[in-house]
Amino acid sequence: MAFNFNWSPLMADTSRARDMLTAALNKSPKPPIIVDDIIVTELNLGSTPPELEILEVGDLAEDRFRGIFKMSYTGDAFLTLKTKVQANPLNTYLSTKPDFASPQPLAAAASLTIPLQITLSDIRLSGFVILVFSKQKGLTLVFRNDPLESLKVSSTFDSIPFVRDYLQKEIEGQLRVLFMEDLPAIIHRLSLRLWSSEYEELETEQRLDNTKDTTVPIDPLSTPPQDAVDAFGNPLDPDQISALSLDDPNSEAHGSFSQKNINRLAALSESQHTLSLFTPEMREVVYRAWAGQSDRAESGANTPSLTRSSLSRIQSTFGTAKSAGSSVMSDSTGNETLNSRPSLTSNNSALAGLSLGAGRTRANQMRNRKKRVVDLRKGGDGAESSGISTGAANTPLTSANVSETASVIPEEREEELITPPRSPPRAGRKSEKTATTDGLLPAAPLLESPPKFSKSKQKTTKGVPSTPIREPDVNSASRPPLSSNRLRPARQTTSPLLRSLSFDKVTTLTSGAKKSPKSKEAAESSGGILEQAWMLKMAQEIAKKVQEHKEREAAEMDAPPAYVA
Amino acid sequence: MLDFMENVQNAFYEASHWNLDNSYGALNATARALLDFQTPKGLRLQISSLAAPNFATSYTLGTVGVVDGSVSYLYSSLPLTRELRTSSLELHHVIKGYRHLQNLRKPDEDWWWEVWHAGQRIDRRDTLLYGRIFLPQSRLEALYLRRLSPTRQLRISAVSDSNLNNGGTILTLLQNDTGKYSTEYMYSTDSALMGVRGLYNFGADPKAAPMAPITAPQIAEPVHGRFSAGAELYYGLLNKSGGLSTGLRFTTLPNHTGFPYTMTLTMNPLMGNLSSTYAVKAGPNLALCSRFDFNFYSYESELQLGCELWRRRRNTEVDWAVKKLRPDWKRPTTAPDDDVSGILKARVDQDWRIGLSWEGRIKELLFTLGASLDLKKREQIFRVVGIELQYSS
Numbered sequence: 037m038a039f040n041f042n043w044s045p046l047m048a049d050t051s052r053a054r055d056m057l058t059a060a061l062n063k064s065p066k067p068p069i070i071v072d073d074i075i076v077t078e079l080n081l082g083s084t085p086p087e088l089e090i091l092e093v094g095d096l097a098e099d100r101f102r103g104i105f106k107m108s109y110t111g112d113a114f115l116t117l118k119t120k121v122q123a124n125p126l127n128t129y130l131s132t133k134p135d136f137a138s139p140q141p142l143a144a145a146a147s148l149t150i151p152l153q154i155t156l157s158d159i160r161l162s163g164f165v166i167l168v169f170s171k172q173k174g175l176t177l178v179f180r181n182d183p184l185e186s187l188k189v190s191s192t193f194d195s196i197p198f199v200r201d202y203l204q205k206e207i208e209g210q211l212r213v214l215f216m217e218d219l220p221a222i223i224h225r226l227s228l229r230l231w232s233s234e235y236e237e238l239e240t241e242q243r244l245d246n247t248k249d250t251t252v253p254i255d256p257l258s259t260p261p262q263d264a265v266d267a268f269g270n271p272l273d274p275d276q277i278s279a280l281s282l283d284d285p286n287s288e289a290h291g292s293f294s295q296k297n298i299n300r301l302a303a304l305s306e307s308q309h310t311l312s313l314f315t316p317e318m319r320e321v322v323y324r325a326w327a328g329q330s331d332r333a334e335s336g337a338n339t340p341s342l343t344r345s346s347l348s349r350i351q352s353t354f355g356t357a358k359s360a361g362s363s364v365m366s367d368s369t370g371n372e373t374l375n376s377r378p379s380l381t382s383n384n385s386a387l388a389g390l391s392l393g394a395g396r397t398r399a400n401q402m403r404n405r406k407k408r409v410v411d412l413r414k415g416g417d418g419a420e421s422s423g424i425s426t427g428a429a430n431t432p433l434t435s436a437n438v439s440e441t442a443s444v445i446p447e448e449r450e451e452e453l454i455t456p457p458r459s460p461p462r463a464g465r466k467s468e469k470t471a472t473t474d475g476l477l478p479a480a481p482l483l484e485s486p487p488k489f490s491k492s493k494q495k496t497t498k499g500v501p502s503t504p505i506r507e508p509d510v511n512s513a514s515r516p517p518l519s520s521n522r523l524r525p526a527r528q529t530t531s532p533l534l535r536s537l538s539f540d541k542v543t544t545l546t547s548g549a550k551k552s553p554k555s556k557e558a559a560e561s562s563g564g565i566l567e568q569a570w571m572l573k574m575a576q577e578i579a580k581k582v583q584e585h586k587e588r589e590a591a592e593m594d595a596p597p598a599y600v601a
Numbered sequence: 602m603l604d605f606m607e608n609v610q611n612a613f614y615e616a617s618h619w620n621l622d623n624s625y626g627a628l629n630a631t632a633r634a635l636l637d638f639q640t641p642k643g644l645r646l647q648i649s650s651l652a653a654p655n656f657a658t659s660y661t662l663g664t665v666g667v668v669d670g671s672v673s674y675l676y677s678s679l680p681l682t683r684e685l686r687t688s689s690l691e692l693h694h695v696i697k698g699y700r701h702l703q704n705l706r707k708p709d710e711d712w713w714w715e716v717w718h719a720g721q722r723i724d725r726r727d728t729l730l731y732g733r734i735f736l737p738q739s740r741l742e743a744l745y746l747r748r749l750s751p752t753r754q755l756r757i758s759a760v761s762d763s764n765l766n767n768g769g770t771i772l773t774l775l776q777n778d779t780g781k782y783s784t785e786y787m788y789s790t791d792s793a794l795m796g797v798r799g800l801y802n803f804g805a806d807p808k809a810a811p812m813a814p815i816t817a818p819q820i821a822e823p824v825h826g827r828f829s830a831g832a833e834l835y836y837g838l839l840n841k842s843g844g845l846s847t848g849l850r851f852t853t854l855p856n857h858t859g860f861p862y863t864m865t866l867t868m869n870p871l872m873g874n875l876s877s878t879y880a881v882k883a884g885p886n887l888a889l890c891s892r893f894d895f896n897f898y899s900y901e902s903e904l905q906l907g908c909e910l911w912r913r914r915r916n917t918e919v920d921w922a923v924k925k926l927r928p929d930w931k932r933p934t935t936a937p938d939d940d941v942s943g944i945l946k947a948r949v950d951q952d953w954r955i956g957l958s959w960e961g962r963i964k965e966l967l968f969t970l971g972a973s974l975d976l977k978k979r980e981q982i983f984r985v986v987g988i989e990l991q992y993s994s
Contacts, residue, residue: 123872124844124871124872125837125840125842125844126835126837126842126843126844129791129792129794129837129840129842133765133770133791134740134742134760134762134765134770136744136758136760137742137758137759137760137770137771137772137789137791138772138789139774139787139789139794139796139835140626141626141796141833141835141844141846142626142628142629142798142831142848142867143833143846143848143867143868143869143874143876144833144834144835144844144845144869144871145844146846146869146872146874146876146894146896147872147874148872148873148874148896148898148899149899149901150899198840198841198842
């Protein structure tokens with residue numbers, strides 16, 4: 037086994053380490069000769085890395101490591117400190133003595149402070165190091181013995197042998213303390229900070245990716261969705277992504293993709309490639325792909341809306357099983373289907389979606405906390421306007437979805453003024469998706485029956501995370517989601533208020549098209565040229581994919597219904 | 602404000618005719634009293650008693666963090682006659698302020714101390730023993746003081762504390778005071794520090810003066826002031842480091858007709874430190890002091906100002922009558938400090954660090970209120986606040 041020890045980036049930026057060293061040096065009580073703070077002015081780790089010899093590896097996994105090394109270092113690292121010292125030995129001598137038995141000199145103990153610069157170089161270290169690394173807890177490094185063999189102290193007072201010897205002795209003592217006690221703490225803190233900063237970079241990358249084309253294949257196992265979008269192609273918040281994603285360093289999401297699960301997923305993928313009927317049993321998994329296929333089979337024309345409906349059904353069953361955050365599920369699954377990823381047709385994408393969903397069940401708790409509100413219906417509009425919908429998508433929905441839509445309905449009613457309802461009232465969300473590409477406004481369903489309405493309210497009060505609010509336009513990635521607490525009264529009282537609220541959320545379309553949230557008409561009618569263009573493009577792509585999908589998977593028309601194992 | 606036990610020790614010095622002021626260590630005692638006074642920290646109570654003329658006890662209770670305290674005992678072979686009860690003691694004895702130096706006193710002759718009985722000398726040397734233990738810290742302080750001769754005194758002080766190197770330290774101090782000059786030799790067990798201090802007073806030798814018959818020129822020219830010079834030298838055998846300083850002082854004597862003042866100049870040639878103080882007693886109730894430090898190696902300088910104000914109650918009913926008294930008439934006052942309502946001491950330096958203390962007597966209690974402030978640190982102006990109460994019977 038070999039380790040690649042990358043020493044050069046450690047040399048690059050030592051400012052943080054300098055700050056931490058400064059803090060550590062000033063933390064412990066200083067000897068009385070030092071009368072000012074010790075400031076680390078220069079820290080260079082040198083070009084020669086320490087030599088490490090592995091003695092024992094106690095624990096080894098992808099995200100954790102524990103081992104014992106034998107370390108020896110004879111490099112050219114150096115450290116420069118600056119402080120002020122008391123030059124009068126009588127003063128320092130008396131400052132530590134009790135007054136009662138002190139000679140109490142008149143002026144012989146007058147203080148004289150001198151700025152001092154100390155350079156530590158030629159550090160020779162040798163010792164046994166216990167290294168424990170865990171992705172969550174950072175890096176812990178402990179010296180089993182005193183590692184300091186020798187070092188060279190050069191200072192302003194090199195010409196005075198007494199002072200030089202004194203400094204050498206004092207500094208060696210302090211360094212031993214530093215190595216044994218302070219350095220482990222510093223390294224641990226540094227590693228934690230490093231880790232989190234990496235994570236921040238990751239997030240910024242995601243944010244950048246959001247602005248790119250959404251047709252990038254994703255591998256949810258390795259990274260969080262690089263082009264995370266919600267059900268309607270609108271990019272998700274970065275923090276939303278982080279809630280969804282697996283790589284939240286302190287979440288256990290990563291653990292959900294154990295080797296076993298990955299193997300099973302691979303087997304499933306394999307089997308579907310080969311027309312094998314074998315389905316490996318996976319627990320708590322929703323098979324979105326199958327659901328989509330069944331819908332497609334029904335409708336004949338593979339429409340995203342169909343997929344959505346079936347998805348929502350699956351999701352609702354899922355929601356009954358796991359009573360939290362069904363809307364999140366539907367959102368995420370819808371996400372997969374509607375986003376017209378090139379990999380949509382392949383089972384891989386289905387797998388991806390599945391795994392996403394599986395991961396998300398865990399993320400639900402997180403979402404609960406954040407009271408995230410996810411827009412589902414809006415995406416429906418977008419999908420409809422992309423012109424693929426056939427209007428035949430009216431499969432009855434199960435209660436979970438219906439209630440969600442019910443909660444949204446008051447805003448919808450205003451759209452009724454423009455477009456007549458084209459779907460039965462029960463259809464809920466799906467009924468709205470019947471608009472077509474030609475710029476027609478999405479159909480709004482009739483009011484739900486009162487019991488359902490109340491049910492929806494009940495749901496929100498229960499604190500189910502994401503009661504979907506309908507946003508009249510493209511979801512903005514940067515807006516913080518409205519909390520359901522805030523929304524509930526608004527929904528109950530006045531729909532205009534809600535409208536305004538939701539309008540507030542409208543800011544930008546990440547694909548570049550910007551909508552002015554000022555006029556409701558502009559927002560509602562999906563009349564923005566850019567958006568229309570984008571929708572058209574999306575629609576074409578989706579249609580293409582769907583066509584391919586259909587051709588390829590003709591054999592699996594009668595896929596088994598979704599189940600929750 | 603002086604500790605009860607310090608007051609008792611001073612009483613011992615007084616009773617044994619030892620001049621504390623005639624020492625190089627006391628060269629700038631006035632400036633230190635006015636500028637370096639301690640402000641109490643937290644609450645501190647002291648109950649003490651001079652149970653017998655030779656024996657004193659004192660108990661201290663303080664609240665600095667946790668409750669701590671000390672118990673101390675003192676034995677003096679010399680009966681102490683100074684009034685030490687808080688109800689009637691003189692505030693000048695317990696409050697260090699401007700030190701108005703007196704004319705040098707001729708030291709006792711050796712034979713004055715001799716006591717013969719039945720053909721044998723039975724006199725003993727005056728001795729003071731003092732011990733104090735601090736309770737939670739279990740630190741022990743001990744003092745042995747012996748007047749070896751009228752011009753010589755041995756002082757051994759020791760501290761035992763497990764936190765110290767070698768468990769403690771002992772300082773031996775041998776002091777000689779002949780009036781005209783004084784010398785001190787010391788040895789400290791800690792790092793084997795040896796020291797010598799000397800002070801020389803210019804002017805007439807008090808030893809010779811009283812013997813000579815009073816002549817006309819002497820009466821015509823009373824001594825108005827005294828000029829003193831001194832030096833100290835230390836050397837630590839173990840750490841091979843030393844220190845030295847020299848100092849000059851001019852102070853007015855009671856014969857001086859103007860307001861009393863004291864000037865000192867001390868210099869540490871090794872460390873380049875130069876310090877000059879000027880203290881003036883501007884009135885019976887007011888003393889002012891300033892100190893300027895300068896280091897000609899590091900060019901650091903420091904300026905401190907301080908004052909001491911005795912606040913007295915005015916008895917307006919008899920004020921007019923007191924004004925009519927001739928200055929040379931004796932004024933019958935039972936206790937000289939009876940009308941003192943409090944003494945304010947204040948100091949300030951160039952960094953706007955301020956120290957304040959308000960001392961006085963209420964009924965039978967001596968109190969000290971103190972605070973040290975730092976005006977530069979806005980978020981925490983009050984650094985230390987404290988109150989100290991003393992009672993002794």
